[in-house]
Amino acid sequence: MVHGTARSPRLLRRMNSAALLRFALDTEEFTAGEAMAASGLTRATVLGVCTDLVAAGWLEELADSREAGLTQRGRPARRYRLREQVGVLVGVDADEAVLRVEVCSLRGRPLAERTLELEGPTRDGPARRELVSRTVAEVLAEPAVGGAPSLLTVIGVPAPVDADGASPTDDPPFWAAMNPGFADTPGARVLVENDANLAVLAEHAHRQVAHMAALLTGERFGAGLVVDGRLLRGRRGGAGEMRMLELLVGSDPDAGTTDGLGALARRWALGALARDDGSSSLRSVDPEVLGIAEVLAAAADGDVLALGVLRRLGERLARLVAVIESLLDVEEIVLCGADVTGIGPVLDEARTVLEEQFSPPWPELTASTLGREVVLRGAVALALDRLREDPLALLDEG
Structure with a gap:
């Protein structure tokens, strides 16, 4: 159900598009009628928004219900599904001694992952930033990812992190080394979060x-x-x-x-x-x-x-x-x-x-019960939450 009011047709269209994308993220495939029931939108609005999302590459239209052999009588229902190749999400646990990276689909299905046991605590900030960036790029290049771009990378670090993704630099130098400006990574949409915060987000989602x-x-x-x-x-x-x-x-x-x-x-x-x-x-x-x-x-x-x-x-x-x-x-x-x-x-x-x-x-x-990967699980959970909050904010920039 779409709630609230919009001050312009453009904003209303965006709200409707976001509502349909959220529905598509939670549904393998759907008909226009199912989208109407879930969103409260009219048939004309649903069909118009779906047409726009197909043209933008975010949805793909499937064979209608008659062509797919799902119905024999009446008007065939138009069917759609999320085009998952539009992008992927990346979770990173950038611990000082272990680096874990997971790439998942927009529905949270793991596609590729890598774990690096570091030889010793990596406290050289620039080297740490380069290592994380290189490893993420290598995992994104895995065949299972299919060349899809990263829409959002969430990085967990063992340091306090403010709302802008920065860590204090006037306290232990350790904090600045653990978060050497990850949020400012060129050409990538990156969200940095404290590792314990990601752990509690993972546990909160679980419990x-x-x-x-x-x-x-x-x-x-x-x-x-x-x-x-x-x-x-x-x-x-x-x-x-x-x-x-x-x-x-x-x-x-x-x-x-x-x-x-x-x-x-x-x-x-x-x-x-x-x-x-x-x-x-x-x-x-x-x-x-x-x-x-x-x-x-x-x-x-x-x-x-x-x-x-x-x-x-x-x-x-x-x-x-x-x-x-x-x-x-x-x-x-x-x-x-x-x-x-x-x-x-x-x-x-x-x-x-x-x-x-x-x-x-x-x-x-x-x-x-989430083991060593609790921070990584929290990073993926936060990326999925941000996607569902406003899918267009990520897809527009992907």
Whole structure:
């Protein structure tokens, strides 16, 4: 149904065209009658708009219902479908250590993808920008894409991002290196977003919870926040940054400040091994690869040292959850990222700490099921949302 009023025939035509394109995006093929029922437009308007969209290359007209053998009597129905070759969408997770790119159709069907495990953290801004641009171009050139142009590329970065796609340059140099002007990429329509924000958008689409947070954890913590069904961003895109953890844990360097569960597990396990001469299966683990997976495996076998680290992780998580709940009154907090596989014991410990040390209400605390690709899934979801909001805004520029 088309709502609202238009001040000019041209604007009304554009509104009607956008309504029909949104319908086409959600329908494999359709008749003029089906488009009339979905949009509330008259038959003459639907046929006129469809003719314009066919001429513009956005729709293609199929054999009518009689030619297709769908009907035998009455006036044959004209049939249409979206011309998917008009363009594609690109999602990018530009993590500092891993680059993931996916090209999908305008209906979200994956067409081509690539994952690059980087040899080390890429903090050279120009080199990072060139790597992302080159990789996106290579994936777009895959035969499965069929030469369709990118209508929108959404790039997730581990840095605050404002409404214009820029990250602060007056704080850690890390942020500017992670987002070296992606939004200004020549010849491309690019939307840049914080990685935790994309994670919460992916979880929000998956769970349909109106008040929720996604805690993206690995080497660092970041939070994506949805309240009243809307993403919270802040003036400079800093909503959800975890620098407030410095206030919670103090100046003790062993506390880890904004470190995520992966970094904390490694730091605290190595610290405990250095202080304690007791036996622990973690002593046989290479310190270079020691992380939360090894700690959880040892704890599951009853390793006392690993169990102590697990309890510390649960307490840290519980305090963070309590702060987010008290500030934002969310109903669910989802732990996301590569380090959440097998994280159940830490969640159980955090729930115990919440019940013992904090007053209710407590949000539901869960682990993401979207795995390592949660940021990429959020990037694709945001691209699809922007397309459906105003398809002509992207198609006109594609």
